[in-house]
Amino acid sequence: MRIAVDAMGGDYGPPVVVEGSVTAAREYGIPILLVGDETALKRELQRHGAQRLAIEIRHASQVIHMDEPPAQALRKKRDSSLRVAANAVRERDAAAFISAGNTGAAMAIAMFVLGVLPGVERPAIAVVLPNLRGKTVLLDAGANVDPKPRHLVQFAVMGTVYARDILGIANPRVGLLSVGEEEGKGNELTKETFKDLEHSNLNFIGNVEGRDIYSGHADVVVTDGFTGNVALKISESLAETLGAMIREELTRDWMSKVAGFLAQPAFRRFRKRVDYAELGGAPLLGIDGASMICHGASPPKAIKNAIRLAAGWVKGNVNDHIRAALEAELALAVNRGEREGEEGESK
16 A cells, blocks of 8 residues: 655655655555655655654656646656656556646656556546535546547546545535536537436536535536636635635734634634645546645645545545446447437337
């Protein structure tokens, strides 16, 4: 159950990633394979007194920078910390890898090194957002900006398995993100996808609007990577803005400061509900292996929880469940096509 960690990725590099990894090893007993500059990683481990933990270092001589084109990183940096971490999963030396580095490069390397599951044409990034009733899985959050309807159906299947196996939602409700709830609303992509989802095995509830991501009306919200990433970034910015506004108001005068002091427990609970670090990472669904993508600005807490999530993913055999669900969906589509063909011939 060893988890490979790209220790050079993210905005803050080894100091933050190593601290999160050490905490995960201490709290959860998860073996860690730290990948990156050996000298820097040894120094960080010594700083945290982690010599006796189940943490191994694997040297990588190159680093993929956050603004580096994925294709260039894939071709020219074969000894990058991200590539070496993915190789460890392919060679079965690790069960999963996580990275807070370049998202595009992580996806390209995962697809090239590990491949995709049968029935998956394009992987998707799934993020978990809070709603009034619990949590909502939003996908794709940025991996595919121009997908086809069949890709969105695959996303819906994978998102359903994730919501069921990881979040514990028995029969996840799937909504298709559009500009209106009515069937005919949306662009050509949503209209065609609606028809396919309507005939699927999924608990499809129809079109949903942006507000439904947070209302709890749907457990899984499916969209293209362009729209999903915009929705995610707006959500992150809104949460930060609201937090700043609340702090500003609570320090405006002495009465506000007293009220703020009394309300601290409620604010701590609120922060926990909206803090992305609580889950830590977003799985790259559809990869023939386990890969977690972390926010570039991830603190140690996020790295720790991403490692925990990756371990739970592997222990739960989530990929096997995704594979089975995709096979069932494909069989249904084939049977439907055969029936429609027979009906056409009879006419």
